[in-house]
Every structure is written in C-alpha cells, then in structure tokens.
Amino acid sequence: MNNYILNIETATKNCSVSIAQDGKTIICNQIAEEGYSHAERLHVFIEESIAAAGITFKDLVAVAVSQGPGSYTGLRIGVSSAKGLCYALEIPLIAVDTLQALAAQATIENGLIVPMLDARRMEVYSAIFSNKLEVKRAILAEVITEDSFQEYDEILYFVGDCADKCKEVLTRSNFVFLEEIKYPSANEMSALSYAKFLKNDFADVAYFEPYYLKDFMITTSKK
Template identity: 50%
Template sequence: MALILNLETSTKNCSVSISQNGEQLVLCELTTDGYQHAERLHQFIQWAIEGCDYTLNDLDAVAVGKGPGSYTGLRIGVSAAKGICFALGIPLLSMNSLDILAHCEKKEDFDLIIPMTDARRKEVYTITFDANLDEITPTEAKILDENSFQEYADKKILFVGDGAEKAQEILSLPKAKFYSDVLPSAKMMGSAMEQKFQQKQFEDVAYFEPFYLKDFVAGK
C-alpha cells in the first residue's frame, strides 16, 4: 500500500492529488487559459498535504503526467516531481497524459477510446485504446481531416479531451461520442500509479524527461 503524490500539468489544468492504495485522498486543481502552473503547482502540493493526515516525509513516491502537451506545463510538473523525489529519496513514477485521459469516468461501454488533446490548428495529440485500455496505435501528433479514423466507422468510439471538440467538427462517425470538456487530471491517476508502484516501474530521477513528442519551436 503506497502513499503517492500525483501531478498532472500537461494542459491548462494544473492538478494535484494524493492517493493511497489507489484511492484518492485529496485533490487540488484549477483550469485556466492563462496556464498558471508556475504560480499554483507548489501551492496545490502544500494544500494537498495539509488536506490529509500526512506530511511530505510520509510519501512513498511521486507520479507525474509526462505528456505530450504544453512544453512549459510539462517542464514545471516534471521539475517539481523530480525535485521532491530527489530531496526525499523516493521513487518517481510517470504516466502518458493521454493514458490518464483514457481513465476518465465513462457513462457507457465503447469499442474504442481515443483520447486527444489540442496541439493547435487542426492538429491533436492522440492515441487509440481498445475497451480494455490496451494500446492499438501509438501516441502521435495527428492533423485531422474528414478521412481520419474512418477505418473505425463501424465501431462505437469515445473521443475524450479538449481535442475532441475539433474532431467533432471535422469527423463524420455515426457511432462516435465526444467528451470535449475533460482534461487530464491527477484524480484519474491513483489506481494506475499504485499498480506501477507495486510492479516497481520506476523512472530514473536523474535522467527522466517529459514526453514532448514534437520539437519545441520558439515564436516571436
């Protein structure tokens, strides 16, 4: 049974939770278009610790959503996770942020679950899972057009994430549903991170980096 601090900062949602034995104890998160991760993340970590009967020294591990997503958000989240792990001498866990999305609450059964986050213009970060959350296609940056995902036209599909809004505008898939108001959240991480902890699927704290997927391009 592990006490894990979960951090998710890959999108405009800055999210922190503490889970024990896979069950959420406390959650602090805020979604803003201004990306206030630098100002909010450590405050949320402090509030999360204060919200349960533990201290930082009681943590068994820190887990972080590794991306893909916002370059700045990922750097902030991963830096915080690595710093806490290094200071406390505890292991680091990570989870693909699209995989986190796939663990959202579902009101019905689907043949496929396709999480996607907005990557600007008509591009999204996406991955395809079957109903058991086994990966069918790898994580990719995909430019959407009317032919995208047509090979699954006969499947009952859930598109989830802020990228699902543009997918709904472009795609014609009669059996698809679109949950566009869902973002990756630390509240979705507890069970998967407990499993990774028990299997000792730890990252190298010194060398771990965010999963950016695309090269950074600076603008004026």
C-alpha cells in the first residue's frame, strides 16, 4: 500500500505544499513572496499537487502541517486548512516542527545546525540540531547579541531568514551562515511527517493549536 501524505508549510513567507509517498517527496509547489499570499495560494497549490501526483484526496493517509514557530497569520492559515482536510477526509493530523524542517535542508558531516527565523528587531526563533536532526537545544525566542552561542566550540551552521541581520553580530570563526537556505519547505517535511506517521504520532485535530512561542502582539497607532 502506498502511503500518501500531504505536507503544508505556511509558517514563513514561503507558501509550500508537497505530496509524499512513503516519506519521499513526489511533487512540491511553493512560492516565497513579501506580501504573504498564503490565503490565495495555498488551496491552489494543494489542488495542483494532488493532480500532479496522479492521486485523489481519498488516497491520502494523513495531512501534515508545519506547527511553528513562525508567522501568526501564516500558521493560522496552514493549520486551519490542514484541520479542515483531516475532518473532511477522516484522516489523522501530523504536526511537524518548523525549525526541524528548516534544519533538514542543511547537509553537514560535522558540527551543529542552528535554524533561525526572524521575530522582529534582533529577536529570532531558534533551536540547535545535530547533523542527524537530533535536538541539542530546545526552541527559544531570543535576542541575538555578540555573546550568543559563545558556549559552543563546534562549527555552527546557521540557516534561515536572519542572516542579513545576524552575520554582522555573530562573527566567531566557528560560525558559518548557509545563506542559500532561507525558508522551511514542505519538501523536507516529507521524511519527518512519515516518521511520525509510522509511530502513530498524531495531533488532536479538535484541539491542536500552532506553536506561536510568544503572544501575538497587536500594535495600534497613537493618536
């Protein structure tokens, strides 16, 4: 039996959808735009991906969604769509760590991977993983300074959309920025979601909420 999983990634500016067969991506549609076009693009990408894979929605065994941290609005759009599909199709929901999916794009032999996503000003969402994607430090919302990550002697490979603002501060010789890896993608979610599927590691469709990490702040202009 072929296990087809639909993967949805909307935690950042990248709106990304993939269809995976037994943990391997067979089709991936994505676009990264400054204007956050997720609401318009996501359902089109889902329909196109299903069609391109030559399957129907009834062939899906699960839907996986990037759980955050990331954009409040982007996460809401992705999770709402994933939940709706799971309800309609009566299939399980899988939650994939956004930073782990981002880290999965880096192929390294030695050292550690530090995925970072922009959280305004000098603050980032970050975690640290081994080259086998094992968690070495849990997710934090932290302000980056010249003292950040000083306790690590290993080579640290930084990935994510924070290179421009962080590379001027993080200047130690063991810090390497892989600037071509900017956003998480549904492509790397395929293996991660399938591993969870095999372990029956499912989220509760009714109660699952995205991992915002910190409260969403609404600012109003002063009169």
